[in-house]
Amino acid sequence: MFEKYNNVQQAVLQTTLQIINEKELQATSMALIAKQSGVSTGSIYHYFSSKEDIINELYKGIVKFNGEFVTSGLDTDEPVRIRFERAWKKVFELCMTYPLGFQFIEQYSFSPYIYDSSKLEAYEGGWCGPLAKLYAEAIGQGLMLDMEPKQMVQMNYGSIVYLVKGHLKGQFNLNEETIQSVIDSSWKAVSR
Amino acid sequence: MFEKYNNVQQAVLQTTLQIINEKELQATSMALIAKQSGVSTGSIYHYFSSKEDIINELYKGIVKFNGEFVTSGLDTDEPVRIRFERAWKKVFELCMTYPLGFQFIEQYSFSPYIYDSSKLEAYEGGWCGPLAKLYAEAIGQGLMLDMEPKQMVQMNYGSIVYLVKGHLKGQFNLNEETIQSVIDSSWKAVSR
Amino acid sequence: MFEKYNNVQQAVLQTTLQIINEKELQATSMALIAKQSGVSTGSIYHYFSSKEDIINELYKGIVKFNGEFVTSGLDTDEPVRIRFERAWKKVFELCMTYPLGFQFIEQYSFSPYIYDSSKLEAYEGGWCGPLAKLYAEAIGQGLMLDMEPKQMVQMNYGSIVYLVKGHLKGQFNLNEETIQSVIDSSWKAVSR
Amino acid sequence: MFEKYNNVQQAVLQTTLQIINEKELQATSMALIAKQSGVSTGSIYHYFSSKEDIINELYKGIVKFNGEFVTSGLDTDEPVRIRFERAWKKVFELCMTYPLGFQFIEQYSFSPYIYDSSKLEAYEGGWCGPLAKLYAEAIGQGLMLDMEPKQMVQMNYGSIVYLVKGHLKGQFNLNEETIQSVIDSSWKAVSR
DNA sequence: AATGAATGAGGATTCATTCAT
DNA sequence: GATGAATGAATCCTCATTCAT
Numbered sequence: 001m002f003e004k005y006n007n008v009q010q011a012v013l014q015t016t017l018q019i020i021n022e023k024e025l026q027a028t029s030m031a032l033i034a035k036q037s038g039v040s041t042g043s044i045y046h047y048f049s050s051k052e053d054i055i056n057e058l059y060k061g062i063v064k065f066n067g068e069f070v071t072s073g074l075d076t077d078e079p080v081r082i083r084f085e086r087a088w089k090k091v092f093e094l095c096m097t098y099p100l101g102f103q104f105i106e107q108y109s110f111s112p113y114i115y116d117s118s119k120l121e122a123y124e125g126g127w128c129g130p131l132a133k134l135y136a137e138a139i140g141q142g143l144m145l146d147m148e149p150k151q152m153v154q155m156n157y158g159s160i161v162y163l164v165k166g167h168l169k170g171q172f173n174l175n176e177e178t179i180q181s182v183i184d185s186s187w188k189a190v191s192r
Numbered sequence: 193m194f195e196k197y198n199n200v201q202q203a204v205l206q207t208t209l210q211i212i213n214e215k216e217l218q219a220t221s222m223a224l225i226a227k228q229s230g231v232s233t234g235s236i237y238h239y240f241s242s243k244e245d246i247i248n249e250l251y252k253g254i255v256k257f258n259g260e261f262v263t264s265g266l267d268t269d270e271p272v273r274i275r276f277e278r279a280w281k282k283v284f285e286l287c288m289t290y291p292l293g294f295q296f297i298e299q300y301s302f303s304p305y306i307y308d309s310s311k312l313e314a315y316e317g318g319w320c321g322p323l324a325k326l327y328a329e330a331i332g333q334g335l336m337l338d339m340e341p342k343q344m345v346q347m348n349y350g351s352i353v354y355l356v357k358g359h360l361k362g363q364f365n366l367n368e369e370t371i372q373s374v375i376d377s378s379w380k381a382v383s384r
Numbered sequence: 385m386f387e388k389y390n391n392v393q394q395a396v397l398q399t400t401l402q403i404i405n406e407k408e409l410q411a412t413s414m415a416l417i418a419k420q421s422g423v424s425t426g427s428i429y430h431y432f433s434s435k436e437d438i439i440n441e442l443y444k445g446i447v448k449f450n451g452e453f454v455t456s457g458l459d460t461d462e463p464v465r466i467r468f469e470r471a472w473k474k475v476f477e478l479c480m481t482y483p484l485g486f487q488f489i490e491q492y493s494f495s496p497y498i499y500d501s502s503k504l505e506a507y508e509g510g511w512c513g514p515l516a517k518l519y520a521e522a523i524g525q526g527l528m529l530d531m532e533p534k535q536m537v538q539m540n541y542g543s544i545v546y547l548v549k550g551h552l553k554g555q556f557n558l559n560e561e562t563i564q565s566v567i568d569s570s571w572k573a574v575s576r
Numbered sequence: 577m578f579e580k581y582n583n584v585q586q587a588v589l590q591t592t593l594q595i596i597n598e599k600e601l602q603a604t605s606m607a608l609i610a611k612q613s614g615v616s617t618g619s620i621y622h623y624f625s626s627k628e629d630i631i632n633e634l635y636k637g638i639v640k641f642n643g644e645f646v647t648s649g650l651d652t653d654e655p656v657r658i659r660f661e662r663a664w665k666k667v668f669e670l671c672m673t674y675p676l677g678f679q680f681i682e683q684y685s686f687s688p689y690i691y692d693s694s695k696l697e698a699y700e701g702g703w704c705g706p707l708a709k710l711y712a713e714a715i716g717q718g719l720m721l722d723m724e725p726k727q728m729v730q731m732n733y734g735s736i737v738y739l740v741k742g743h744l745k746g747q748f749n750l751n752e753e754t755i756q757s758v759i760d761s762s763w764k765a766v767s768r
Numbered sequence: 769a770a771t772g773a774a775t776g777a778g779g780a781t782t783c784a785t786t787c788a789t
Numbered sequence: 790g791a792t793g794a795a796t797g798a799a800t801c802c803t804c805a806t807t808c809a810t
Contacts, residue, residue: 008773024304026218030801040775045802047773107302110295110357112216123363147373148364151355155374158354159347159381165302166346171315181339182347189351189381222784232792233785243784392794408688410602414780424796425781431794435780491686494679494741496600507747531757538742539735539758543765546734547727549686555699556724565723566731573735573765606805616771617806627805 001101002061009047011037013058021100025055025113056118059108062101063122069094070127080138081187087131088160088183092174095164103168106161128153135190144190156186193293194253201239203229205250213292217247217305248310251300254293255314261286262319272330273379279323280352280375284366287356295360298353320345327382336382348378385485386445393431395421397442405484409439409497440502443492446485447506453478454511464522465571471515472544472567476558479548487552490545512537519574528574540570577677578637585623587613589634597676601631601689632694635684638677639698645670646703656714657763663707664736664759668750671740679744682737704729711766720766732762 002010015037019028030051034041048054070090074083095102108114109122123129128150135149144152163182167174194202207229211220222243226233240246262282266275287294300306301314315321320342327341336344355374359366386394399421403412414435418425432438454474458467479486492498493506507513512534519533528536547566551558578586591613595604606627610617624630646666650659671678684690685698699705704726711725720728739758743750 022304026305042775051801103302107299110299112214113218145373145377151358151364151370154354154358155351155377158350158352160350162346162350162353163343166343172340172343178343181337185337185347185381189377234792406688410689426796429781487686491683494683496598497602529757529761532748535739535742535748535754538738539761542734542736542738543731544734546730546737550727550730556727562727565721569721569731569765573761618771
């Protein structure tokens with residue numbers, strides 16, 4: 001998940017992600033990260049300048065990974081509707097396959113602990129932009145409502161996020177069929 | 193916002209909500225709460241058993257408040273479509289009027305810091321249940337898709353949440369008109 | 385020695401002074417101060433804002449004490465020569481009676497660890513000013529060289545300091561007789 | 577300043593002296609020394625056995641340098657008074673030209689961080705001994721008070737040190753003229 | 769000889785909580 | 790009930806030192 005980082009950094013980021021999801025940022029001490037990652041605190045500080053830095057790298061790393069995951073295979077000549085479906089299926093797949101990353105981003109994208117610069121970088125590197133472009137294309141073809149593309153992306157994304165959240169919380173179950181109908185609903189929501 | 197609590201408790205809860213939104217749970221110390229609320233730490237511990245307790249009361253209090261806010265005026269004989277619209281407009285109004293509460297719930301509804309019992313209580317006292325009932329009614333009338341009502345509520349709620357988040361983050365602006373079209377879209381998404 | 389401070393503060397300052405003299409600032413940890421003073425680290429931080437703060441309060445407290453010690457009984461009508469002698473005898477007495485304070489000031493009056501504001505406050509509250517006034521009086525009476533009074537005070541003080549240092553290092557011994565002759569020499573040095 | 581050491585050692589010692597004067601021993605980390613001197617920590621430990629060792633070598637090196645600087649040209653047949661004057665002028669020159677070394681010695685000659693062996697070596701290699709010999713000669717010629725020569729040297733040195741300190745602190749300015757009169761005063765102080 | 773990554777004990781400081789007043 | 794001083798474990802982080810390369 002964090003290919004651009006070296007081994008030590010990867011171990012630290014992975015471990016941190018895990019602990020935060022289990023215990024909350026508050027209870028995620030450097031000592032615990034060191035112990036569970038098998039990297040000494042001294043070494044951690046050799047590769048990260050602070051705990052904040054770790055969290056922010058984590059944030060940026062996950063968003064980048066998510067962005068690449070979702071937008072891969074989106075750059076084709078196929079009809080908009082096909083790419084629309086593929087993209088959101090990718091999002092579902094992402095959330096189900098990497099729930100830790102998903103939850104982390106969900107919980108901390110509003111946190112003051114994440115620098116504005118990280119949020120900005122995330123926003124630009126994520127999949128929001130590419131998807132908005134797809135939506136703009138759809139608007140151009142008269143397929144979608146004449147709304148701000150980014151807003152529609154957010155709307156559709158929100159639906160998915162909340163279904164995934166309900167699923168992860170165990171409030172209900174998501175299967176292939178449900179996912180398909182959610183995507184259909186999403187299309188209906190924004191289509192003309 | 194916290195009517196069932198006494199003055200001291202209200203001051204503590206209000207202050208805590210504010211600080212957490214500004215500074216994150218991590219940086220919200222009891223000393224700071226005491227100072228800003230004008231209540232001594234000793235007194236705080238007279239009314240709350242621990243810091244966790246404060247946060248959990250806060251969580252439950254806000255969810256309860258939100259639930260009452262959204263479901264008020266929903267118990268009428270008007271057509272489903274009208275009540276649907278009124279409910280979601282209330283949700284928008286809630287998010288815009290009480291952004292602190294909104295953000296707090298968003299950020300901590302997944303947090304291990306919130307007891308499962310609080311989450312359960314929240315789920316029952318919130319507006320999810322009543323809205324799901326409305327949706328079930330709509331299904332019965334053949335107006336909505338034959339999907340799990342709770343899932344559809346989540347879907348629609350997710351759209352709204354993400355639009356509000358985008359708005360609060362300053363990514364775009366929400367006005368009356370946009371809100372209306374979002375509600376229309378939401379209806380389209382779940383309607384037959 | 386630190387009357388204007390409360391009991392806890394006095395204990396901390398006294399202990400700190402002792403440890404620094406034994407072990408050097410570097411090796412004077414808060415944990416050690418806490419242990420030896422019988423005050424918990426938490427309490428120390430209740431009364432002092434940081435370790436730097438302790439050291440600076442120590443510095444200012446000692447200089448103030450020294451200033452009052454030396455200048456007491458200097459404000460009489462007796463001849464300059466008498467008061468000159470009394471003052472420097474007081475300085476000797478001070479150094480011999482409170483060697484810890486003496487050495488601390490000597491070692492740290494140049495240290496970047498001491499704030500400039502402390503140094504300034506020290507300079508004004510110490511005994512340099514009053515003594516310089518006495519010297520000015522002597523110059524006015526044609527008894528002393530026509531030199532900057534402060535410079536002459538420094539000169540005379542330096543002689544004493546270095547004798548005391550030699551004494552404390554065990555390089556030689558200072559007795560009543562030696563002290564008397566040093567004061568006579570000092571007078572000779574600056575007199576006309 | 578540290579001719580008997582090799583290039584690497586010189587770089588380390590020079591850098592250390594600088595940093596200590598700017599930042600205090602406490603804040604003088606090996607990492608900082610390594611960085612600023614351009615020598616890796618590994619290499620530093622090849623040439624010095626510990627941080628203490630560096631500081632002590634520094635101490636001894638400076639004292640040695642100072643001793644040679646001051647006593648050079650003292651071994652002549654000229655009258656005592658002439659050599660007396662030349663010696664103290666050299667001391668002034670030393671302090672003004674190498675203030676870092678001067679301040680370092682001043683601040684650490686009492687420090688527990690400096691080994692007793694270093695202090696002893698310093699005492700023997702410094703200029704105290706040679707000057708004391710000159711003073712003894714003066715006593716023999718009936719020119720000086722019948723006091724312990726070392727004590728008189730200390731007295732005179734103290735005067736100078738404190739004037740230089742006042743000068744370095746910016747309390748007043750030292751010029752050629754002042755220096756001359758200080759030396760005259762010093763002679764008066766110890767002469768018969 | 770030279771490097772600098774790695775170590776982990778120890779540093780200053782904070783903080784939830786208690787309890788005497 | 791109310792206060793806030795006191796506690797000391799736990800926090801983040803630094804640093805002298807080592808050692809594989």
